[in-house]
Amino acid sequence: MSWITLVHGLNLAAIYGLMAIGISILWSSIGMINMAHGASFAVAGFSAWQVSLAAKPLIAAAFGTGLDASVAMAVTMLATGVIAGALFGALIYLLAYLPIHDKANYAVRSLIMTLAINLATVQILLQLFGPNQRSLPKIFGFGKLEILGVSVRYDQLGTISSTAVLMLLVIAWLRYSRKGLEIRAMMQNPEGAELSGISVRWTALPVTMMTGALAGLAAILLSQTIFVSPTSGAMPLIKGLTIALLGGLGSIPGALAGAVIIGFLEAIVGALPFLGQRYVLFSQFLFIIVFLIARPRGIGGLLDETRE
Amino acid sequence: MDEILAIRRLNAGYGPLRVLHEIDFTLRRGECIGLVGLNGHGKSTLFRSVMSLVGWQNGSIRFKGREIGGTRSTGAGRKTHAIVRLGIALTPQGDAIFPGLSVAQHLDCGAYSRIAWRERARRRDMVMDIFPPLRRxxxxxxxxxxxxxxxxxxxxxxxxxxxxxxxxxxxxxGLAPKISASVMEALHSIRSEGKAMIIAEQNVALLSGKVDRMIGIHSGRLRGDIGHVSLG
Known part of the structure; x- marks a missing residue:
């Protein structure tokens, strides 16, 4: 095990964290387990791919091929991913929240609804683009950087730093803005939020859009290491969901801690000579199962000071 | 117009269960009344049906001449935030509040309307004058x-x-007698011009001298005005 493994782990933790936090926030605020989070991921990836094809000649014409051009491409990619994810989040809100949110057993209904959205979206993407894998332009460029004697690839550095910045922005937004106060009030007590004059119906829209945007960002960042394909959302969805469970569904610090643990576990198990990549999933699920048997509330149960 | 709240032939309940039967009463501007009744006789349901939070309800509830009741076909709670914005504030029974927010943030949640949000610091100050322990x-x-x-x-x-x-x-x-008396004292002190208040309570002794009149509620039916009860 070396420092490179740790950087790799941090890289994975960043991407899984983006997925897990989205799932966790959605569950605690509107009571939905979003099985269509993987579809948001894939749709954002494909949107970015389409836009990159369209934007490449434009950017080349405007900026040439220098550093300006790659920065412009990076901004375009990230913005496309975030916007496409947010729009897909709004679609999930329209289909799986608005019509059924005050019916009995909303948790199960929305689970089935979002699962259907996920399957339908994957099939539509297959129909439109075929099963081929597409590669996005490398937005952070190629190359390595020496930081304290550890060589870090540009894309890892970019992923880790942009995730950290965005995560801080989301947490600050939730903590200090008026909308954030609304969302946190709704997370803790929907009826109390209604009694404070907050419309739970309308507050749910920014939540679904924001979590969709996080999935879109994760799609762009993960596409720096792997390819975009219609089914590429499945693995991040499973990882995000299990990490959200490990973190104690609904707890943001728990989801972050879970993402770091699972990310490092994946990197370390993958790097150990006698285990290797094929034991990664096995070890992750084993860890999650054992942890949840010992601590059914997940990590969040340890971190959160108050729970009613 | 003197009436702030007028309830006519209000029925409400949950599923097959009917809790309120033909409730009829009127509240005047500036009035403070006590709603007295035993556990499970419909005090909270009456409040919740004013906020449109019960399972089903019919009959008329007029607030400042505006109909906020009626038969509801949508789920419970869909109209609640709009009713709050019209100017009704409910303090729910028990601690149906936000455990993970700080006291200041929690108070800010109450100042949701646009005007109240701008002056939330002043309002927080006002609330903390009424409840001094909250300041620290x-x-x-x-x-x-x-x-x-x-x-x-x-x-x-x-x-x-x-x-x-x-x-x-x-x-x-669930409060100690001394503390509940001080809460009641604070409620009494905030009565100001044009604002009306209904306090639901089981402990009649606590209400005496603090309200203009009392209404009894039994098995979901109003039992007439008790008038001013003085004890001791």
Missing amino acids: LQNELVGTLSGGERRMVSVGRALMTEASLYLIDEPSL
Whole structure:
């Protein structure tokens, strides 16, 4: 095990964290387990791919091929991913929240609804683009950087730093803005939020859009290491969901801690000579199962000071 | 127009269960009344049906001449935020509040309407004048407070709203007698011009001298005005 493994782990933790936090926030605020989070991921990836094809000649014409051009491409990619994810989040809100949110057993209904959205979206993407894998332009460029004697690839550095910045922005937004106060009030007590004059119906829209945007960002960042394909959302969805469970569904610090643990576990198990990549999933699920048997509330149960 | 709340032939319940039967009563501007009745006889359901939070309801509820009741076909709670914005503030029974928010944030939640949000610092100050212990607890999480302090936060949240009708559900529930008396004292002190208040309570002794009149509720039916009860 070396420092490179740790950087790799941090890289994975960043991407899984983006997925897990989205799932966790959605569950605690509107009571939905979003099985269509993987579809948001894939749709954002494909949107970015389409836009990159369209934007490449434009950017080349405007900026040439220098550093300006790659920065412009990076901004375009990230913005496309975030916007496409947010729009897909709004679609999930329209289909799986608005019509059924005050019916009995909303948790199960929305689970089935979002699962259907996920399957339908994957099939539509297959129909439109075929099963081929597409590669996005490398937005952070190629190359390595020496930081304290550890060589870090540009894309890892970019992923880790942009995730950290965005995560801080989301947490600050939730903590200090008026909308954030609304969302946190709704997370803790929907009826109390209604009694404070907050419309739970309308507050749910920014939540679904924001979590969709996080999935879109994760799609762009993960596409720096792997390819975009219609089914590429499945693995991040499973990882995000299990990490959200490990973190104690609904707890943001728990989801972050879970993402770091699972990310490092994946990197370390993958790097150990006698285990290797094929034991990664096995070890992750084993860890999650054992942890949840010992601590059914997940990590969040340890971190959160108050729970009613 | 003198009436602030007029309820006519209100029925309400949950599923097959009918809790309120043909409720009829009127509240005048500036009036403070006590709603007295035993556990499970419909006090909270009456409040919740004013806020459109019960399972089903029919009959007329007019607030400042505007119909907010009627037969509802949508789910419970869909109209609640609009009713709050019209100017009714409910302090729910028990601690149906946000345990993970700090006291200051919790009070801010009450100042949701646009005007109230701009002056939320001033309003927080006002609430803390009424409930002095809250001032030093501003940054504590509500979930870590004692029962009496939580009730103060809960009532304080309702006071942050730009409301002209306050519905206070069982302010003394689960509190020590001394603390519940001080909460009641504070409620009495905030009565001001044009604002009406209904306090639901089981402890008649606590209400005496603090309200203009009392209404009894039994098995979901109103039992006439009790008038002013003085004890001792």
